[in-house]
Amino acid sequence: MLSRVLSLLCLLLCMSCAAQDHPSLSLTPEGVKMIRSELGNIGLFDQALADAKKEVDAEIELGIKVPIPKDMAGGYTHERHKRNFVVLQIAGNLYQVTGEEKYANYIKESLLAYAKMYPNLPLHPTNRSYATGKIFWQCLNDANWLVYVSQAYDCIYDFLSKKERDHLEKDLFRPFAEFLSRENPKFFNRIHNHSTWANAAVGMIGLVMDDKELVQWSLYGLPNDGINENEVDNDGGYIKVKGVRVAGFLAQLDLSFAPDGYFTEGPYYLRYAIFPFLVYAKALHNNKPALDILNYRDGILSKAVDALMLQTDASGRFFPLNDAQKGMSIEAREIITAIDVMYTYRGQNPVLLSIAKDQNKVLLDETGFTVAKAIQQEKEEPYIQRSAVFGDGESGLEGGVSILRADDACLVMKYSAQGMGHGHFDKLSYSYYDEVGEIIQDYGAVRWVNVDQKGGGRYLPENKTFGKQSIGHNTIVVNEESHYEGSVKKGEENHPELYHVDISNDNLQLISAKENHAYPGTKLHRSLFLFQDEDFSNPLVIDIFRASSINPNQYDLPLWFMGHLLSADFEYSKSMESLEILGDKNGYQHIWKEAEGISANNQFQITWFGNEKFYSMNAVLGENDKLIFGRLGANDPNFNLRNDPVFIHRKENAKSSTYVNIIESHGTYERTTEIPLSPFSQVESIELIEDSREYTILKFKSTKQNEWTLAIANENNSSEALHKLEVNGIDYLWKGVYKIFKNQK
């Protein structure tokens, strides 16, 4: 909070000293001069200019269209107004960069059309949001509009007459900004990505208009919002975080991120949320240098961008944690903005240039120009994805997310806080990736963003009934109930605890966390190792998942493997002529039960084929354990779900249960040679030789007959503690939480 107070002081001191030049949001007169002097010489920037011209010229050709708002996302008026604000922003930059008045005129005429319509606009007729907009069905999109259009206005500010500006500000911009703030405090005065957009929108138009009141609201929130702490939004998220009454842009910076940049809603939403942060930060950097916004809270925006980049797979796609549509990646325009801004204003880190080079696009402004020029000068250095540990919550102590990487393998464990309304009930879940994509998937959200045919592009009912439920994730489900009884409220009141993490040794990394509140009376403790040895083509995931309870429970551990089942080394009986659902609630009702198997062995193996590769899981098997194959798609009246396969390891009527699994990627197949390379598991055996409250010891052997013993202390996470244990006449001694012993063939 100290940083907020300091910056408030700075701001007050400087409020009168900044001369009001235009443009000043994403361009400055000096920047424009610099850009103009090098036009035609900087490849990527020239490309951005050519793309922008092509795009805007086509729209000018089409003519200005400002329809009376009526449609949901995907419908005509929604998509038209969305297109308008995007094009206006680009047109503004084009006017500045080229000096061609047709772009200024296009903006002017468009703004006049909006100014004509706006004063008489009622609330959007859809009325489906907790904060219904005027141009769009939700205020959020109205805020998007203003973030973009304030930039366009900024670019033609000096082109317009005083009279024209007065008209626009009186009939359009000031009422628009008031609507998003004073008239919608639940939308404006919240710690949430929606409000970040609102804060940025109101602040940016305030900067252009030199309207100090708007800037003040944007930075520090509305003084008195009177919002009740029980109010929720459409996704079931609380408007107010318990005990937090601050609001505004600086409060967002204080509270939205953990100290190391993790964003509680996860990377997909961070990607969305970071955009208004950065665009407004750029504007504040130009207009309120004394705020030193890019160093605010020890450079939190820079840390957030770093965190975001680390939460991607090998192709730069964000991990679909919580509500997230898959496929969103570093190529998104928000990340282009992030890279351009961070490179330009935060130390010109050359590894960012290699990301920018992959993006192959820059912004049509000073930051894009700076990046394009640096790339032209071949300043880039390779960006290396590394293992990373993120704490969640304002303090960073509310659980977190860790990413273990070795070669191209990438394991993501989620032991974070609930993540508000978009959070999933997926405590201690993990997902696993290789250089091609998903091996063990996180389903993501049940939503087809902007696809009108699927519920207008909004979250579908199955997102709640399946997407968020625990059985849809790779984690233990007790008695077919979701974690925290599937209650966001309970989820927000609790979180797992990091037990131990060690990413210092490339050949054996560990992330271990505990969750004691997801089920009353039941404790969950998962330790995930990423292990490398020359006996194995690729790293192994070693998963030790302990559940202990005061009650006898049914435990299910699902494995959402990506691919086609090739083989199982146990007998199973597959449903041949009819299929039934696996359960009747909490997501189970969406899973067809395809097959069930049992085995008298004390280990089992399944092998599957996906992405032209072979994968196996070897696991320890308890007596009477059930091995179930399921497939998604039941109780799905509108074909909203993908028909993905799942394997479930079930233990019934057990107080304590320990799952031990090894997941491996061992081979490949090429369709043009039809030669399978290493199609069989390289793990020969797996055995749990000790499992107590205090210690778990696992033994496994490779097909090359080398053997390892992996020991972990379950109750003492001191790195200094000495442990000694005798199992089957052998003494195991180690220091710290875990140790691996290799017994050479």
Add this chain to the structure above:
Amino acid sequence: MLSRVLSLLCLLLCMSCAAQDHPSLSLTPEGVKMIRSELGNIGLFDQALADAKKEVDAEIELGIKVPIPKDMAGGYTHERHKRNFVVLQIAGNLYQVTGEEKYANYIKESLLAYAKMYPNLPLHPTNRSYATGKIFWQCLNDANWLVYVSQAYDCIYDFLSKKERDHLEKDLFRPFAEFLSRENPKFFNRIHNHSTWANAAVGMIGLVMDDKELVQWSLYGLPNDGINENEVDNDGGYIKVKGVRVAGFLAQLDLSFAPDGYFTEGPYYLRYAIFPFLVYAKALHNNKPALDILNYRDGILSKAVDALMLQTDASGRFFPLNDAQKGMSIEAREIITAIDVMYTYRGQNPVLLSIAKDQNKVLLDETGFTVAKAIQQEKEEPYIQRSAVFGDGESGLEGGVSILRADDACLVMKYSAQGMGHGHFDKLSYSYYDEVGEIIQDYGAVRWVNVDQKGGGRYLPENKTFGKQSIGHNTIVVNEESHYEGSVKKGEENHPELYHVDISNDNLQLISAKENHAYPGTKLHRSLFLFQDEDFSNPLVIDIFRASSINPNQYDLPLWFMGHLLSADFEYSKSMESLEILGDKNGYQHIWKEAEGISANNQFQITWFGNEKFYSMNAVLGENDKLIFGRLGANDPNFNLRNDPVFIHRKENAKSSTYVNIIESHGTYERTTEIPLSPFSQVESIELIEDSREYTILKFKSTKQNEWTLAIANENNSSEALHKLEVNGIDYLWKGVYKIFKNQK
């Protein structure tokens, strides 16, 4: 047949005049000299040399392993012997190109090991083939071995002493060749790809050994095979084609291909079969130039290669007609051979170089060298995939396959003959592709080639019960029976008839064929148009499928669309809590019935999403038609089937039925922008305004309100015939089989 007689004469004349130089199969002393003189200068060839060295050196390092045969495909001894023959062939070329004796010694030691084992080898213990091998489970693989190893032997012939050669020929090669021919006449004396391998193997070793008897057998077959016409192979294919007693390599050339190069088993098997044709042809070209093998039957091998290249999608993947594993493409080593040989010996056509460039690999022999050098000299010209029409059968008159292309769209209609044991019951079926891949799929074979976990890599039981069945294809199924009652014998006795094809106009292409024998008393006639107009983002497939019968039938027209159903404009009821099978036999037992709908309208529309694109089908709807959504996977005890979706348009209790469908690819979606472009169908209406025995007339309208009328004559395929018809007071006049009329908005 005349060509066979002439070449026999030539051969007899020249038999004594060819001096026996070594090597002479894929290399010649002159060629080796030429290659050596340019080593280090020809990039692609130098790469081939480096790859070969790396591969063979690693094997030399590993040591020679010639285990006693015992395993099926995928098992150790199988894969080891397979690897051996591949490596030996490369080692031979390496010896010739580099002169390094370690390669010659490696071959010599390997051959001696085989010569030691072979005389005492019994039949392979698996005994699962109609022609069980000795080294492998089937003679086919033994023949593969000899085709490769004869080349290795050829390369070190002069390196060996006379005594060593005598030993190898007496104990290994001659008995090996006799085993494949005289001792297995059903394998050797057949018109089939298996026998082509056998013929090539025996001929090639005959050439190296200068064994005229073997060469004679290879070219003209065994004189008396005594094979009964009812004998079948493991796939249910007949050993002998009715009335055909000729055999041997030239007979294969006469009978395996249609005059324009189509191969009745389809492109996947042609890709496999062409290899021994080409390798032996290359050897014959060098050793028996008077045969002029590459011009035999008017250059049939060259035509076959051309046909093969045309039967690929935009990425060069072969259409999976009949039994075929998907993903096989022009990158296969057989096609590298085909391109290198055809370029070198058949006119050096520069468009082949652009294919070779895509392959980015050449053979380590004279043909590879020639291609690599031409690429280095930048001689290539672009290869353009074009529409093509292929007749099937020796005469080219037993139906066929046509490929219509416009832009990146590619429609493949199959009205070919049965295609022997690997044929599917898919008369008048089609599949549809775009630049990314499949839009409407042909399932291909139910097989995971060489993947041990799936039945040892062989055809799985579901290939017969589903893969070959009519319901698994995009064609009409009557009364839930497959075409020809699912009998290969009946299939081989009949074939559809081409009705009309016109690929002369890029904006409207037609392929139309009839099938009158698939169901007794029922006539099927399908006309598929590929139509382009600026009102549509991409070409439309217009499908008119007429069925007429003397009996009331149930007609099903399946659409194996690739992707996820987005919407349907009719009410359907989806099975929520249990799934049942769609039928009890002929492939229906493998389909879960997911949903069924009906509609009171006279047209319907479905839209799906696949490959990040939007596709729709608009279709004419009859009263009481049922609209069924199914999913593959029932009665599949070992998870052998993919869980692909299917849509089935069902008409019950109807004597005649005409299906009219328009399939379109209209829009795209990008996951990083989340913007759908053109997500809705661009077809507004579709109506059948006339449908009689003689004429079918269809009217359809775009969402831009332009309207077209498409007329086709069903009984008169003369291009000169004049047609006149009044419908709803409008006179339609046209000349030829079809005509499209545009009624501007």
